[in-house]
Structure formats: C-alpha cells, structure tokens
Amino acid sequence: MAATIIQYIISGIAIGFIYALVGIEYTLVWNSSGLLNFSHDRLITLGAYIFAGTMIIKLNINYPIAIFLTFLSMGILGALIAQGIFNPLRNMRSNIFAVMGTMLLGRIIAELIRLIWGPVPFTLPGFMTGTVSIGSAQISKANIIIMIVSILVAVSLQLFMTFTKIGKAMRCVAQNKRASSLMGINVTQNICITTGISAIICTIIAILVIPLFNVTTTLAASIGLKGFSAGVIGGFGYLPGAIVGGLFIGVVENLSVLFLPAVYKDVVSFVLLIVFLVVRPSGFLGKRA
Amino acid sequence: MEKKSNTMNNKKRNIILICTAAAVVLILPWILTTDYQIMVMNKVLIYTVVVLGLNFITGLTGQMNLGTAGMFALGAYATAVAATSYGISPWIGLVLAIVMGLLVGRGLGYPSLRLKGVYLALTTIGFSEVVRLVAANWVSVTGGTTGIRNIPYYSLAGYVFDTQTKMYYLFAVFVAFGIFCAYRLADSKWGRIFKSLRDNADAVEMSGVNIASCKILAFTVCAIYGCIAGALYAHFMGYINPSSFTIDLSTNFVIMLMVGGLGSVVGNIFGAAVVTILPEILRVFENYYQLIFCTIVLVGAIFFPEGWMFAGIKVIRKMVKKLRKREHITGEMGGGE
Amino acid sequence: MGSLLKLTDTTKQFQGLRAVDAINLDMKENTIHALIGPNGAGKTTTVNMITGVHSVTSGTIEFDGHDITGMPTYKIARLGIGRTFQNIKVFPTMTLLENVMVGGHQCTKLGALRTIFDIRGAKREEEMLKEKAENILKKLGLYELRNELMQNLPYGRQKISEIGRAMMTDPKLILLDEPAAGLNPSERGELIKVIKAAYGEGLSFFLIEHNMDVIMSISDYITVLSFGKLIAEGTPQEIQNNPEVIASYLGEKYKQKMAEE
Structure with missing residues (x-):
C-alpha cells in the first residue's frame, strides 16, 4: 500500500511538472502580450508530430539533432504566429478577437496535422521506456526524465530572465508595455521572441509526454486545460506559481484515485480551480487581488 | 418636429x-428542396438561440464564455434523461433546462465573475469539459459514450412534430420568442449597463451598481438560452452523445457571435446562419473544408472586427455615397452645359 | 452645520509605504472642500479609501452618519457619494446621453424579467431616465452633443460629462479627482460655473486639484496633505498665508504673485 502511494505521488509529481511547464509556457505569452494562448495544446501536439512523425520516423535522424531541429522549427513558427496573429489581435477593441484568434489558430493547426500526418495515432517504440526500482516502488524512466528536464527548464528560464538582456526586457514588457517601448524596448519584437520561447517549451512538453500518451491529435487536450488550472491555483501570471500549482494538481489528482472512481481523475483539477476561485482567488503564491 | x-x-x-x-x-x-437543407436550417434556428444568449455575456458585457457547449449539453441531457428514463414530457424538460441554466449561471458565475480578469474563460472551458467527461462516464444515467437514443419529438395535443418541416416551424416560434426577449433586454437599461461594464467597470460601480451581480445576470441569461437550445437540440436530433459537445462547439458559437458582430441581436442571427451554412457550402473542398473555413474566419476577425454583415453594410453605404456624389457632379456638369 | 464626511485617524499602508498617515478630516454639509498637496501626498489614495476602492488599513470613515469603512464601492455610492476620475473613465462606444444614463441605473426598479415583459413600465422608466439625463446635460451645457459617441468628444467635454453621470445617482456629495487637469482655460471656466451651479442646488463637493485659480475661486475650506500627513487646514485665505503650506507646496513665488495682485 505504501509503495502504491509512493508510486502515485511520484507519477503525480512527474505529470505535475508537465502541468507546470504548460503553466509556464502560457504564462510567458500572457505576460508579454496579454493574450491567453488557447492554441497552446495544438502547438504541443504539433511539436510531438514534427519530432516523432517527421524527424524520427520519416527522416530517421538521431535524437539530439532531431530535438534541436524540432526546437528550431517550432521556435520560428512561434515567432511567426506572434508576428502574424498575436500582434494584430492584441490591439483590437475587444479581447474576444484575440481569444478567438488563438482558438482558430489551434483549429487550423489541428486540421493541418490531420492533413499532413493523418488521423491514425502512433508511438515511438523504445523511446524513454523502462522502469527503475527504488525500494519496493517501480518508477518509470520517463517520469524521472520528466522531472529532471522540467527542473532544468524552470531553472534555466529563471536564469535567462534574470541575467540576459532579452530576459530582462521580457520582464519589463510583462509589467508595462508603454513604459518599455518608451525605454527603447521593441515590444512587438519582444512578443515574437517570447512566443518563440513559449513554443520551444511546448515542444519540450511534447517530447516528454510522448511515452505517456501516444502521438495522437488529442495528445495535449487535457494537459492544456490542466495547465490553465495550474496557473490559477499557483497565482495567475506568476511563473513560480505555475510550478507550485502544477505540482499540486498533479499530486492531488493522482491521489484522488484512492477515493474516487478513476474516470473522474480528470475532473479533479477543475474542481480545485473552482474551489480556489471561491476561497483564495489569488492562488498559492499570488498577491492579493 | x-x-x-x-x-x-x-x-x-x-x-x-x-x-x-x-x-x-x-x-x-x-x-429548400431537400430535407437535409431544412435540417440545416433547423440547426441554424437552434444555434441562433445559443448565440442570442451568448451575446449578453460575451458580446455586450465582454466576458469570454467558452463553455456554451457545456450548457448546451446540460440542457440536452436534462430533457433527454427525463424523457427517456422517466417518461416526462419534453415541455417539462424545457422547464428543467431553464432550471439547469439558472444553476449554471449562479454556480459558475459567482466564483468567476466577482473577480476581475480572465477567470470566466478558464472556468467555463473547464466546466464544459467536466460536463462532457461526466456525460461520457456516468453510464447508468447518461448511457456513456453511446449516449441516449430514441428521444421523443415534441408534441402538442396529439400533434407530433416529427418531420423537419414541422420542427422548423416549431423552432421558428421559439426563436421568434427568443429574439423578442433578447431584443427587449439588450435594448433596455440592462443592455446599456452590460455595455458599460465592457467599456469601464469602475465607473459603473461608482454609479452604485453591483457589477458582480450584473455580470452574473448576463451570464445566467446566457446559460438559460444555452440550456434551452440544448433541450431543443435533443428532441430535434432524437439521439445525443458526449462527442457532439466538445470545445469546438463552444468555439463555433463564439465564431457565430463574432461573424455577426458583437452586441447586435440581428447580427447574432446572421452569424448563426453564416457559420452553420458556410461549412456546408465549403464541403465541395472535401478534406480541406474545415481548414478553409477556419482561415476565412480568422482573416475576417482581423480585418472585419465589426462583423461581416456590418462591414458589408458599411461598404455598400460608402459605394452608394460615392455613386450619389458622382451623379451629383455629373448632374451639375450637365446643368452647366 | 452638521458633518457630512468625517475621516478619523484614517491610514493606508501599502507594504512599506504609509501613503496616508492617520489623517483627521471633517467636511461640513453644503461646502466645497478642497484637498491639496504635492504629488504623492496621498490625495487620490484618500479618495480611493472614501469610495471603497482601497481598503482602509486603520481608522474610520463616516459619511452622513453611516460608518462606510470597508464597504464595497457600490454600496458607498448608493449612500450618496458620486465621483469623477483623475484619468477619465467613460464608455467610449456609447453616446454621451447613454453615458450619463448609466449613472441613473441604480435609481430604477424593474428587474430583468419585468424589463422584458412589462413593456409599458420599461418604457416609462426609460423615458424618466432619459428626461433626467437630458436635464442634467442642459445644466452642463452639453445637451446639443447628447447623441455624439463619447469617443468623438474632446477631452474636456468627456471630463465634464463624468460630473453629469455622478449627478444622475442623486448624490449628496461628489468627489472630484483633479477635474481641471487637462482642461484649457475656457473649459476651466465652464467647469467652475458647473460646479458652482450644482453647489447652489444643494450638492456638496470634495475636490482634489492642483490648479490654484480653481481652488481659491470655489472652495470654502481647504485641507493640505504632504507625504501622507495632514499639515494644514483652513479657509483659502488662511491656507495662502500658512508658512508651512507655502514651504512644502505653494512655493515662495506663489506668495510673491499673490502679494503683487
């Protein structure tokens, strides 16, 4: 029993890190452009397809180069999306256009995926499989890799934001766009860079979740939504909050299986979201609204 | 004078x-020549009801609601379960749908609308997903993924609305009533308050208006319209299953609102019609029709934010003005000769 | 004369900053009371506490015999406090008339359902609101512009229309947060006329302002804040000659200018 609980907690932490990355990825875009990127789950899916479908299966490139090429293409795509869609939409009269713009973009990406790679799901055999036993608990390698990579991403992002010029500019834009542009920061360009980084994080998520789910068109539908919950529960618009929120949701929903029928596991994160909005709308780490 | x-x-x-x-x-x-075409029109009518409601919270008040599919599903399941498992009349199912709408409006509006920001978008999208998951997994009540079959048609004093044409006229009456209510409300002091909330909520609150309760009112109206439309849909299709109520459906409803122009009741009808009929026409492109449709709408959102109909009217007005000017000029020249 | 607005040891602490430090202020009925002081003195914070936008850290605020400390904004407004904003807050996509009518919403009674089905009642209410708004716009001299979209009106008109919106709530007191800022001299003259006329009809005003001409020509009583502390209060005459006020806010030049005049 104890071993099962430990296993639940560890896989909860692993999936929690995925939610945290999703939270980080959309919070970056939110902070820089003021848009909620509802196409992010489709971007994750697209990353998985480019990596698994094209780079590995079709072109048979080795993993490091494939990862690098996927990052590159997704980063460029992210910047293009920001320039072509986010920038015109964010200045419109109502934020409804921006939300719908990202939603439509998501649909277009989904349709493209269906047309290019076909609707049949597939897997990457032998990619991050196998388990490690610690004591009596069996932990899958994928979960361990997820944790290590996520921590690396979060730390390097923090370092990037603190020490590089672009990172500092990103923080300025997040706080005040007009003042930033008066200080000589090119806000439009900054949004492109941020969205590009966000798209790369999407790709990291995509590669990490391939062993957990198959490569399907709905690969990221549920983690996309739970990433939103993670953001709110941790403190909306605050990067460390996304991590705390993600881990919290991951662990709680995995432990919920002990009390609830397993099919309702996916409902937990949403119930937590509502509870937090009623009890503590600013989230774990957010400032009081 | x-x-x-x-x-x-x-x-x-x-x-x-x-x-x-x-x-x-x-x-x-x-x-219309075929039954299929009338069926599409029936869908237009049902979707119009949803968009009329959505207009209040998203169009007028400016709060993003991405959970209309969930409301639609709740209304549909409420009346379908009542009718098939308990033999309750579809007309009472309609009342059930209204009750569901009230519950959703209050229950979801209270946590997300008393706060400033984008919380409604996030909670409604989650709500919609939960409704779908519960519908797919609570097999004993909802029939799980196979859904509910043999939902009876509406009938009135022995007269059964069992063909597409009969349903069309029934739904037309519903929509006419829905338009009447929506128009009365949108054109009243309430519509004005909703619009002012979209523009500047602080100033409204300083006028002594409880802005949270106003937003919740707008959201509740939306939920009631959505649930009623869902109930109509259940008795129109005869069967329902969870796969029809995805986020794509919610997105479609907002697209209808956007294409018709935010805040306009006439625009709502126009939007529901265009967004339902256009993909049917685009089906000639087979595999690519969704892609083409989404691209058209996305480009439309960027270039015609006022809605296609109003953009069209604007263009026509400009052309008429130009023509008149030209006529005027040629007329004057003619006079000079 | 009774007290209309009374702040007792009212304090606002923003983390490390004490924006308003235990100020005591007593505003009498039927007066135009001005709050002046250098930038960052805590004037707008004070108004925001009175209207419930900011919570009060300690102390109390009373209005017209009610303790309004910690009340939500809309309830404070319903007790009879109207307000205009330093950076105007209007509804740009609505007409001027509609903008002003929004202010009257709270005085109407019909709920949403009755608005839909009680056609005659709703019409009567709407006409009542419209007439009231039109009368106010006539007083403000904006009647001719009533059907213009707000976003097409010049800044000064938008600013004055905010007073109209506040008047629609039938307030006893209107708080004006820098009403003259951004107005040209002729618009300022109009503003003074409008305020005086409304004052003549029994309204009281509490205003924050930097423009000394406006302050000295309309206010009955002045309170001076500096760095969150109350440093002086009195009639315009007293304030103009108060050495501390001159040192911290008005400046020596102002005194010389006054002396020349």
Missing part, C-alpha cells in the same frame, strides 16, 4: 423589416 418624423420613419422601417423577415422564414421550407 424633424426628430419625431425620424422616429416615425424608423418605426415604419422596422415594421417592414420584421414583416419581410417573417415572410422569408415562412416561405423558406418551400424554397
């Missing part, structure tokens, strides 16, 4: 417009 004659003219114009619209609606089933 001039003002009075102006309002008189407006009134006359409105009456003429309403009469023409009513005539078109009445004749339409005779013009």
Whole structure:
C-alpha cells in the first residue's frame, strides 16, 4: 500500500511538472502580450508530430539533432504566429478577437496535422521506456526524465530572465508595455521572441509526454486545460506559481484515485480551480487581488 | 418636429423589416428542396438561440464564455434523461433546462465573475469539459459514450412534430420568442449597463451598481438560452452523445457571435446562419473544408472586427455615397452645359 | 452645520509605504472642500479609501452618519457619494446621453424579467431616465452633443460629462479627482460655473486639484496633505498665508504673485 502511494505521488509529481511547464509556457505569452494562448495544446501536439512523425520516423535522424531541429522549427513558427496573429489581435477593441484568434489558430493547426500526418495515432517504440526500482516502488524512466528536464527548464528560464538582456526586457514588457517601448524596448519584437520561447517549451512538453500518451491529435487536450488550472491555483501570471500549482494538481489528482472512481481523475483539477476561485482567488503564491 | 418624423420613419422601417423577415422564414421550407437543407436550417434556428444568449455575456458585457457547449449539453441531457428514463414530457424538460441554466449561471458565475480578469474563460472551458467527461462516464444515467437514443419529438395535443418541416416551424416560434426577449433586454437599461461594464467597470460601480451581480445576470441569461437550445437540440436530433459537445462547439458559437458582430441581436442571427451554412457550402473542398473555413474566419476577425454583415453594410453605404456624389457632379456638369 | 464626511485617524499602508498617515478630516454639509498637496501626498489614495476602492488599513470613515469603512464601492455610492476620475473613465462606444444614463441605473426598479415583459413600465422608466439625463446635460451645457459617441468628444467635454453621470445617482456629495487637469482655460471656466451651479442646488463637493485659480475661486475650506500627513487646514485665505503650506507646496513665488495682485 505504501509503495502504491509512493508510486502515485511520484507519477503525480512527474505529470505535475508537465502541468507546470504548460503553466509556464502560457504564462510567458500572457505576460508579454496579454493574450491567453488557447492554441497552446495544438502547438504541443504539433511539436510531438514534427519530432516523432517527421524527424524520427520519416527522416530517421538521431535524437539530439532531431530535438534541436524540432526546437528550431517550432521556435520560428512561434515567432511567426506572434508576428502574424498575436500582434494584430492584441490591439483590437475587444479581447474576444484575440481569444478567438488563438482558438482558430489551434483549429487550423489541428486540421493541418490531420492533413499532413493523418488521423491514425502512433508511438515511438523504445523511446524513454523502462522502469527503475527504488525500494519496493517501480518508477518509470520517463517520469524521472520528466522531472529532471522540467527542473532544468524552470531553472534555466529563471536564469535567462534574470541575467540576459532579452530576459530582462521580457520582464519589463510583462509589467508595462508603454513604459518599455518608451525605454527603447521593441515590444512587438519582444512578443515574437517570447512566443518563440513559449513554443520551444511546448515542444519540450511534447517530447516528454510522448511515452505517456501516444502521438495522437488529442495528445495535449487535457494537459492544456490542466495547465490553465495550474496557473490559477499557483497565482495567475506568476511563473513560480505555475510550478507550485502544477505540482499540486498533479499530486492531488493522482491521489484522488484512492477515493474516487478513476474516470473522474480528470475532473479533479477543475474542481480545485473552482474551489480556489471561491476561497483564495489569488492562488498559492499570488498577491492579493 | 424633424426628430419625431425620424422616429416615425424608423418605426415604419422596422415594421417592414420584421414583416419581410417573417415572410422569408415562412416561405423558406418551400424554397429548400431537400430535407437535409431544412435540417440545416433547423440547426441554424437552434444555434441562433445559443448565440442570442451568448451575446449578453460575451458580446455586450465582454466576458469570454467558452463553455456554451457545456450548457448546451446540460440542457440536452436534462430533457433527454427525463424523457427517456422517466417518461416526462419534453415541455417539462424545457422547464428543467431553464432550471439547469439558472444553476449554471449562479454556480459558475459567482466564483468567476466577482473577480476581475480572465477567470470566466478558464472556468467555463473547464466546466464544459467536466460536463462532457461526466456525460461520457456516468453510464447508468447518461448511457456513456453511446449516449441516449430514441428521444421523443415534441408534441402538442396529439400533434407530433416529427418531420423537419414541422420542427422548423416549431423552432421558428421559439426563436421568434427568443429574439423578442433578447431584443427587449439588450435594448433596455440592462443592455446599456452590460455595455458599460465592457467599456469601464469602475465607473459603473461608482454609479452604485453591483457589477458582480450584473455580470452574473448576463451570464445566467446566457446559460438559460444555452440550456434551452440544448433541450431543443435533443428532441430535434432524437439521439445525443458526449462527442457532439466538445470545445469546438463552444468555439463555433463564439465564431457565430463574432461573424455577426458583437452586441447586435440581428447580427447574432446572421452569424448563426453564416457559420452553420458556410461549412456546408465549403464541403465541395472535401478534406480541406474545415481548414478553409477556419482561415476565412480568422482573416475576417482581423480585418472585419465589426462583423461581416456590418462591414458589408458599411461598404455598400460608402459605394452608394460615392455613386450619389458622382451623379451629383455629373448632374451639375450637365446643368452647366 | 452638521458633518457630512468625517475621516478619523484614517491610514493606508501599502507594504512599506504609509501613503496616508492617520489623517483627521471633517467636511461640513453644503461646502466645497478642497484637498491639496504635492504629488504623492496621498490625495487620490484618500479618495480611493472614501469610495471603497482601497481598503482602509486603520481608522474610520463616516459619511452622513453611516460608518462606510470597508464597504464595497457600490454600496458607498448608493449612500450618496458620486465621483469623477483623475484619468477619465467613460464608455467610449456609447453616446454621451447613454453615458450619463448609466449613472441613473441604480435609481430604477424593474428587474430583468419585468424589463422584458412589462413593456409599458420599461418604457416609462426609460423615458424618466432619459428626461433626467437630458436635464442634467442642459445644466452642463452639453445637451446639443447628447447623441455624439463619447469617443468623438474632446477631452474636456468627456471630463465634464463624468460630473453629469455622478449627478444622475442623486448624490449628496461628489468627489472630484483633479477635474481641471487637462482642461484649457475656457473649459476651466465652464467647469467652475458647473460646479458652482450644482453647489447652489444643494450638492456638496470634495475636490482634489492642483490648479490654484480653481481652488481659491470655489472652495470654502481647504485641507493640505504632504507625504501622507495632514499639515494644514483652513479657509483659502488662511491656507495662502500658512508658512508651512507655502514651504512644502505653494512655493515662495506663489506668495510673491499673490502679494503683487
């Protein structure tokens, strides 16, 4: 029993890190452009397809180069999306256009995926499989890799934001766009860079979740939504909050299986979201609204 | 004096417009040749009801609601379960749908609307997903992924609305009533408050208005319309299953609102019609029709934010003005000769 | 004369900053009371506490015999406090008339359902609101512009229309947060006329302002804040000659200018 609980907690932490990355990825875009990127789950899916479908299966490139090429293409795509869609939409009269713009973009990406790679799901055999036993608990390698990579991403992002010029500019834009542009920061360009980084994080998520789910068109539908919950529960618009929120949701929903029928596991994160909005709308780490 | 004659003219114009619209609606089933086409029109009517409601929270008040599919599903399941498992009349199912709408409006509106920000978008999207998951997994009540079959048609004193044409006229009556209510509310002091909330909520609150309760009111109206439309849908299709109520459906409803123009009741109808009929026409492109449709709408959102109909009217007005000017000029020149 | 607005040891602490430090202020009925002081003195914070936008850290605020400390904004407004904003807050996509009518919403009674089905009642209410708004716009001299979209009006008109919106709530007191800022001299003259006229009809005003001409020509009583502390209060005459006020806010030049005049 104890071993099962430990296993639940560890896989909860692993999936929690995925939610945290999703939270980080959309919070970056939110902070820089003021848009909620509802196409992010489709971007994750697209990353998985480019990596698994094209780079590995079709072109048979080795993993490091494939990862690098996927990052590159997704980063460029992210910047293009920001320039072509986010920038015109964010200045419109109502934020409804921006939300719908990202939603439509998501649909277009989904349709493209269906047309290019076909609707049949597939897997990457032998990619991050196998388990490690610690004591009596069996932990899958994928979960361990997820944790290590996520921590690396979060730390390097923090370092990037603190020490590089672009990172500092990103923080300025997040706080005040007009003042930033008066200080000589090119806000439009900054949004492109941020969205590009966000798209790369999407790709990291995509590669990490391939062993957990198959490569399907709905690969990221549920983690996309739970990433939103993670953001709110941790403190909306605050990067460390996304991590705390993600881990919290991951662990709680995995432990919920002990009390609830397993099919309702996916409902937990949403119930937590509502509870937090009623009890503590600013989230774990957010400032009081 | 001039003002009075102006309002008189407006009134006359409105009456003429309403009469023409009513005539078109009445004749339409005779013009359409196949049952399938009338079925598409029935969908237009049902979706119009959703968009009329969505207009209040998203169009007028400016709060993003991405959970209309969930409301739609709740209304559909409420009446379908009542009718198939308990033999309750579809008309009472309609009342159930209204109750569901009230519950959703209050229950979801309270946590997300008393806060400033984007919380409604996030909670509604999650809500919709939960409704779908519960519908797919609570097999004993909802039938799970196979859904509910053999939902009875509406009937009135022994007369059964069992063909597409009969349903069309029934739904037309519903929609007419829905439009009446939506128009009365949107054109009243409440509509004005909703609009002002979109523009600047602080100033409204300083006028002594409880802004949270106003937003919740707008959201509740939306939920009631959504649930009623869902109930109509269940008795129209005869079967329902969870796969019809995805986030794509919610997105579609907001697209209808956007294409029609935010805040306009007439625009709502136009949007519901265009977004339902256009993909049917685009089906000639087979595999690519969704892609083409989404691209058209996305480009439309960027270039015609006021809605396609109003953008069209604007263009026509400009052209008429230009033509008149030209006529005027040529007329003057002609006079000079 | 009774007290209309009374702040007792009212304090606002923003983390490390004490924006308003235990100020005591007593505003009498039927007066135009001005709050002046250098930038960052805590004037707008004070108004925001009175209207419930900011919570009060300690102390109390009373209005017209009610303790309004910690009340939500809309309830404070319903007790009879109207307000205009330093950076105007209007509804740009609505007409001027509609903008002003929004202010009257709270005085109407019909709920949403009755608005839909009680056609005659709703019409009567709407006409009542419209008439009231039109009368106010006539007083403000904006009646001719009533059907213009707000976003098409010049800044000064938008600013004055905010007073109209506040008047629609039938307030006893209107808080004006820098009403003259951004107005040209002729618009300022109009503003003074409008305020004086409304004052003549029994309204009281509490205003924050930097423009000394406006302050000295309309206010009955002045309170001076500096760095969150109350440093002086009195009639315009007293304030103009108060050495501390001159040192911290008005400046020596102002005194010389006054002396020359």
